[in-house]
Amino acid sequence: MSAGRWDLTTELPDLADPALVADPYPYYAALRAAGGLHHSATWDAWLVTRYDLCHEVFSRPHDFDAAGQPMLRALQKGIQGGATSWRLPSGSGLTAPDPRQRAEGRRTTGRALTRPYVDRLWDGFAAECASTASELLDRAGTGPVDVVTEYAIPMATSLLANLMGVQPADLSVFRAWAESGYHDDLTDAQRGRVALDIRRLLANQAVHRLRNATDDFVGFLASNPAALPGHTSDVTAHLEFVLGTGLMISLVTHQGLVLSFSTLLRSLIAAPDQYLRLRRDRSLMASAVEEGLRYDPSTQALGRFARANTSLGGVDIPDGSLLVCFVGSANRDEAQWPAAATFDVSRDVRSTARHLTFGHGATSCLGAAMSRRALGYLLEALVERVGTIAPASGAQPFPEFMTRGFVSLPVELR
Numbered sequence: 001m002s003a004g005r006w007d008l009t010t011e012l013p014d015l016a017d018p019a020l021v022a023d024p025y026p027y028y029a030a031l032r033a034a035g036g037l038h039h040s041a042t043w044d045a046w047l048v049t050r051y052d053l054c055h056e057v058f059s060r061p062h063d064f065d066a067a068g069q070p071m072l073r074a075l076q077k078g079i080q081g082g083a084t085s086w087r088l089p090s091g092s093g094l095t096a097p098d099p100r101q102r103a104e105g106r107r108t109t110g111r112a113l114t115r116p117y118v119d120r121l122w123d124g125f126a127a128e129c130a131s132t133a134s135e136l137l138d139r140a141g142t143g144p145v146d147v148v149t150e151y152a153i154p155m156a157t158s159l160l161a162n163l164m165g166v167q168p169a170d171l172s173v174f175r176a177w178a179e180s181g182y183h184d185d186l187t188d189a190q191r192g193r194v195a196l197d198i199r200r201l202l203a204n205q206a207v208h209r210l211r212n213a214t215d216d217f218v219g220f221l222a223s224n225p226a227a228l229p230g231h232t233s234d235v236t237a238h239l240e241f242v243l244g245t246g247l248m249i250s251l252v253t254h255q256g257l258v259l260s261f262s263t264l265l266r267s268l269i270a271a272p273d274q275y276l277r278l279r280r281d282r283s284l285m286a287s288a289v290e291e292g293l294r295y296d297p298s299t300q301a302l303g304r305f306a307r308a309n310t311s312l313g314g315v316d317i318p319d320g321s322l323l324v325c326f327v328g329s330a331n332r333d334e335a336q337w338p339a340a341a342t343f344d345v346s347r348d349v350r351s352t353a354r355h356l357t358f359g360h361g362a363t364s365c366l367g368a369a370m371s372r373r374a375l376g377y378l379l380e381a382l383v384e385r386v387g388t389i390a391p392a393s394g395a396q397p398f399p400e401f402m403t404r405g406f407v408s409l410p411v412e413l414r
């Protein structure tokens with residue numbers, strides 16, 4: 001079977017093909033047209049392409065376990081032959097093999113992300129976005145500026161450092177770790193040192209806060225035992241949980257924010273009429289953010305692991321199977337959104353928000369509300385100041401098929 005330039009009889013295209021990495025959506029459309037579920041012998045995995053099936057997989061955590069996510073990472077690494085890829089730290093309660101332990105870790109982390117210290121972040125963050133956007137615009141007369149390296153990355157670092165209560169003296173250690181995910185030129189030794197420094201910093205922070213509670217994310221986790229089954233009074237397990245969760249929040253979610261902002265902005269640059277529309281009608285800001293998340297998600301795929309013989313969409317799925325749920329494909333499913341392949345900032349925000357970019361159900365993103373708000377401030381500060389944004393040369397995509405976005409996005413601002 002063949003659809004467009006993708007020949008589905010050849011099983012899977014070369015995922016390192018620059019044309020596919022640049023635009024995987026025609027391939028997804030071809031896969032969806034050929035069916036919602038495909039078995040790939042090459043990957044020994046099930047590819048789930050339709051929205052309703054991805055949604056069903058995420059809604060059945062007892063049948064399809066999120067422990068498939070590390071498997072997906074390993075698969076990705078194998079496919080791309082050593083591309084930058086990060087496993088979640090194994091010490092995080094969120095990635096523990098025991099589902100009860102994971103649920104407990106999720107509850108504690110969820111509470112830690114809805115405390116008053118989160119609300120107090122926003123005034124400062126909005127002001128920082130505004131002043132950095134003004135500085136960028138001031139410099140724009142002399143040439144292109146990079147809205148990822150000079151704007152989204154430093155803003156995300158500042159937001160997450162404030163969330164976690166990082167002290168000014170420790171900011172350079174925090175920044176080196178949080179921003180290391182964008183540098184594929186670091187040696188193993190350099191990565192090792194950065195990882196050691198941040199572990200030391202977070203461990204000291206957590207130990208200090210066990211004695212002197214502080215009103216921030218790490219302080220909350222440190223003063224609220226994760227109640228891990230069988231470890232309720234195990235200080236080491238508790239510290240490991242704080243450490244693992246802190247490491248994850250400062251690196252993986254940093255990338256989520258930055259890459260999502262980069263794809264949103266790229267979509268707006270590619271559709272200048274939509275950018276102008278947004279400038280004329282700021283009430284569309286929330287729907288523009290949501291449409292960016294739907295239209296070109298930084299999370300292209302989520303992995304799940306079948307915990308027993310089961311079925312999906314009438315197809316038998318054997319115990320132990322890996323399912324690769326293509327969020328990027330589900331988000332463009334015409335059965336869910338009319339003209340799904342069109343970027344339209346005026347879509348109904350509630351309907352758009354059904355996208356699967358933050359996952360769905362038992363393990364969906366706990367930082368979704370925070371991310372939406374942060375993306376809104378980042379975008380608003382530019383839209384308020386910049387009349388037009390045009391692409392400049394030198395854009396650098398993130399070097400993975402399953403994670404989309406830019407590590408560098410130079411633009412002309414006027």
Ligand code: HEM
Nearest residue numbers: 094106253256257260299357358359363364365366367371
């Ligand atoms: C736009 C940026 C972000 C995107 C696209 C994103 C996306 C995701 C996705 C896809 C998952 C996994 C869902 C699954 O496997 O079903 C996830 C999990 C998670 N996210 Fe985010 N995320 C973002 C930002 C954040 C932020 C800023 C935070 C916190 C400050 C955060 C905290 C978490 C946590 C704690 C989990 C684990 C939930 C669990 O395992 O129960 N995320 N995120």
